[in-house]
Amino acid sequence: MEHEREIMDVAIxxxxxxxENGAEIFRVEETVYRISRHYGIDSGSIFTLSxxxxxxxxxxxxxxxxxxxxxxxxxxxxxxxxxxNQLSRExxxxxxxxxxxxxxxxxxxxxxxxxxxxxxxxxxMGSAGFAYIYGGSPVDSLAAFIAGAxxxxxxxxxxxxxxxxxxxxxxxxxxxTIASMILYGLGLGEHLDFIVIGSVVSLIPGVAFxxxxxxxxxxxxxxxxxxxxxxLLVFFxxxxxxxxxxxxxxxxxxxxxx
Amino acid sequence: xxxxxxxxxxxxxxxxxxxxxSVPREYYPLxxxxxxxxxxxxxxxxxxADAPEATLAAAILVVFLSRLFAVWRRCPVxxxxxxxxxxxxxxxxxxxxAYYIVRDQMELSADKGFEAVKxxxxxxxxxxFVFQVPQKxxxxxxxxxxxx
Numbered sequence: 050m051e052h053e054r055e056i057m058d059v060a061i062x063x064x065x066x067x068x069e070n071g072a073e074i075f076r077v078e079e080t081v082y083r084i085s086r087h088y089g090i091d092s093g094s095i096f097t098l099s100x101x102x103x104x105x106x107x108x109x110x111x112x113x114x115x116x117x118x119x120x121x122x123x124x125x126x127x128x129x130x131x132x133x134n135q136l137s138r139e140x141x142x143x144x145x146x147x148x149x150x151x152x153x154x155x156x157x158x159x160x161x162x163x164x165x166x167x168x169x170x171x172x173x174m175g176s177a178g179f180a181y182i183y184g185g186s187p188v189d190s191l192a193a194f195i196a197g198a199x200x201x202x203x204x205x206x207x208x209x210x211x212x213x214x215x216x217x218x219x220x221x222x223x224x225x226t227i228a229s230m231i232l233y234g235l236g237l238g239e240h241l242d243f244i245v246i247g248s249v250v251s252l253i254p255g256v257a258f259x260x261x262x263x264x265x266x267x268x269x270x271x272x273x274x275x276x277x278x279x280x281l282l283v284f285f286x287x288x289x290x291x292x293x294x295x296x297x298x299x300x301x302x303x304x305x306x307x
Numbered sequence: 308x309x310x311x312x313x314x315x316x317x318x319x320x321x322x323x324x325x326x327x328x329s330v331p332r333e334y335y336p337l338x339x340x341x342x343x344x345x346x347x348x349x350x351x352x353x354x355x356a357d358a359p360e361a362t363l364a365a366a367i368l369v370v371f372l373s374r375l376f377a378v379w380r381r382c383p384v385x386x387x388x389x390x391x392x393x394x395x396x397x398x399x400x401x402x403x404x405a406y407y408i409v410r411d412q413m414e415l416s417a418d419k420g421f422e423a424v425k426x427x428x429x430x431x432x433x434x435x436f437v438f439q440v441p442q443k444x445x446x447x448x449x450x451x452x453x454x455x
Contacts, residue, residue, distance in 0.1 A: 071328070072385060126329040127389070131382045138381070163329055171326025175393075178320020182313055182346060183399040190316070201327075246402045250320075251327060255393045259385075262434045288405035295409045 053090065053111050055147055060084040061104055061116060062154045064095070066133050068102065071125030071256045074269040077102070080137045084150070087141050099264075099272040099279075124209070125256040132157045165205055172201035172251040180247020185240055192238035193247030196228040201251050218252055218283045222290020225249045230298070245291060254283040310350055317346030317394045324390040334386055337376050341391030345369035349395065359425040362395050366433025369395070374437065378445040392434075397426040 064081040068074075074097045081095050085106060093106035093114075102118040136153055139145060145153065163171070176197025181190040203224045208217035225248040233241045258280040264273030321342025322335050330338055349365040356364075373387035400423035407416035 071389070072383065076383060076385075125389070127383075127386050128329045128331045131331055131386055134383050135381075163326060167326055171323045174323030175320045175327065176323075178316040178318075178323060179394065179398065181316035182320065182394060242402070242406070246399050249402075250393075250398060253393065253396055253398060255324065255389050255396065256328065258396070259389045259392055259434070262431050263438070266435050266438060284401055288401055291402065292405040292409045295406065299409065 053106060053108065053114055055151075056085060056088040056090055057104065057106050057114050057116065059088075059147055059150050059154065060090075061102060061118060062151070062158075063133050063137060064097070064102055064104075065118060065120055066129055066154065066158055068097065068100075068120045069123050070129045071127060071260065072130045072133075073260050073263045073267070074099075074272045075263070075267045076130075076134070080133065083137055084140055087143075088147055097269070097272060099275040126160070126162060129157055129160055132160065168205065169198050169201045172204075173198040175250050176200075176247045178247075179250045180243050183243055183246050185238075185243030185247060189238045189240050189243045190247065192229065192232045192244045195237075196225055196232055196244060196248035197251060199228040200225040200248055204251065214279075215282065215286050218286030219290040219293070221252045222249055222287040223294045224290075225252075226291045226294040230294070249287055249291065252283065252287050254280040257283070310347070313350055314343045314347045318343030320394060321390045324393050328389060330386050330390065334380070334382070337380070338387055338390045341369055341372045341376070341387045342394050344372060345391055346394045358397075358422065359429040362397075362426045363429040363433055365395055366392065366430045367437055370434055370437035371440075374440070374442075374445050375448060378442070379449050388434075392430060395426070395430055397423040400426065 060081045063084055064077045067077045067080060077097050078095050081102075081104065085093060089108070090106045091108050093104065093108075095105075096103040100120050100122055102116075102120060104116050104118075106114040133154070136145070136150065136157065140150055173194045177190045177194035180193030181187065185193065200221060204217070204221060208221055212220065226245050229238075229241060229244040229248050232238055233244060238244045257276045261273050261276035261280055264270075264276060267273075318339040322339040324342075325335050325338040345365040345368055348368050349361045352361040352364045369391045370388065373384050373391055376387050377384035400419045403419040404416050404423060407413070407419060
């Protein structure tokens, strides 16, 4: 029988990876609970916030265990969520010892993300697609493809490493708007509005918004409300960034461009 | 033809988001399918209803398909749901809200802002209700499909 502490470390690490990479609170708690129960922890509690884990274990005849973990929320890596989910299922089927599970979690934590080039292409594809479905023409879509790529390069190299979330969203909205205006000024695209709408979509807080709804539905109100606030704030900041550029242009040019 | 182009754009856009969220590569086609199917329903319902109603219909399908594929491929529902729901997010309305604020047309701005809230509520309702459907039903559907 492995030491209780080792078991709890593995269970908590699984929860940590899930929470950090965009899983719902329900999945985090369920996974920690299942892994610890499979390895013989028969009593304990877990409480999860959007950025923290509180775990205790208190099995009969063993040392009580408690841990609080601060989990800063990173960008979503749904491949890691899927991998931990798979691991937890296989642990329950008895395919992993505690130390094997720990090694597997280590591997999942270090799974390489998508390359920068792939991410930029993804963002550009998203921008092009959404510029079109929100009402743009194919040419608008092409302009949004380029502006979306420019925005994502800005996100990767400037805002993600250096800026807070609010400033990143405001400046991101502004960068996308300026890029769209330049392209439009150069004659690429027919409707500036749809180019701008398309180009900013990679800033949309889709993970926070969807998870917030799921968490609130599961009655994890505290985590859900925090995530919803996060999503609304980001939406608001993007709109502010776009509006800011429009205001400046209007003051400078008397509204000719709009 | 235009409808086909709309659905393809939504499909490709959804795959773009799957890449950004690091969805495992083998799920790109299914994610795209979920996003495209949702947008197809939105486009089909929109001529007969207003935008929040069309969004609700589309959200119900998106969540249903996400749960179905999650059971089928034995992976978290999040993988399909998050990229698939994005075409329905009222990004356009939020943009117009900000645009009219800048142009000092507060009434139009409030209209667009309220429309965005209604659409967001429609998405919430879709997610809330379809997640109440018991998991057993999805297993049964997958089981029936596998027997064929």
